[in-house]
Amino acid sequence: MDLVLREPTAGDAPAVGQILFTAFKAIAEQHGFPPDFPSAAVATGLLGGLLEHPGFYGVVAELDGRVVGSNFLDERSQITGLGPITVDPAVQNKSIGRRLMDHALARVREHHRPGVRLLQATYHNRSLCLYTKLGFDTRALLSNIQGPRLNLTVPGYDVRQATTDDVDACNALCVQVHGHDRHGELVDAVS
Ligand SMILES: CC(C)(COP(=O)(O)OP(=O)(O)OC[C@H]1O[C@@H](n2cnc3c(N)ncnc32)[C@H](O)[C@@H]1OP(=O)(O)O)[C@@H](O)C(=O)NCCC(=O)NCCS
16 A cells, blocks of 8 residues: 655645545444534635644645545644544545554654644544554543524623633633643634
8 A cells, every 4th residue: 555644735625625524424424423514615614724724734645646534733732632634434444544643643742742632523433442542541521512502691600702802811721720721722713
């Protein structure tokens, strides 16, 4: 298998976006869940943003000259975020995912990052096995709750839109609760 890992270019977004959409859709539908992305165009749009953002690092896998997968690192804050990682369903379970993970984790080590985190869909046993073998520990369950907001108010606890003036206070709270900074993500989220 002639697999090459290389740096992505802006021109890779449509091919990588199509795989991102198809791979997540396939595993979600196998388990009776709705797809993570509504269309390949939305997945491609997300990837376009990651490819042009200086805070993200990407890697693309090419098999015999054809793009078959990708992986990304979010390096905006102290703790590196890993993902999305996707491999074309037609060539999954051939160790391409592991190669993309090894490449990303080597960079995390080279840059002496204090930690790396990722999220995975609990129903995807293969990705959980892969990450566990690579040394990830399961830390917490997240619930993805969808639907219209309830618009409830709790007296004394106002909820308002965040502004850039809130970033430092929000970051200090993150350090207090989780023990690490996330300034880069907060700045992007607010702006
Ligand atoms: C997750 C994903 C990137 C893995 O890519 P891949 O190329 O299929 O993965 P690999 O072949 O390198 O590794 C598969 C690993 O799955 C595990 N695995 C495979 N078949 C398995 C099975 N039947 N039972 C349990 N574990 C299994 C093994 O740990 C294997 O690692 P090994 O090669 O050391 O044995 C790919 O499945 C994907 O794109 N999935 C859809 C999107 C997604 O869920 N992304 C991750 C979001 S966090």
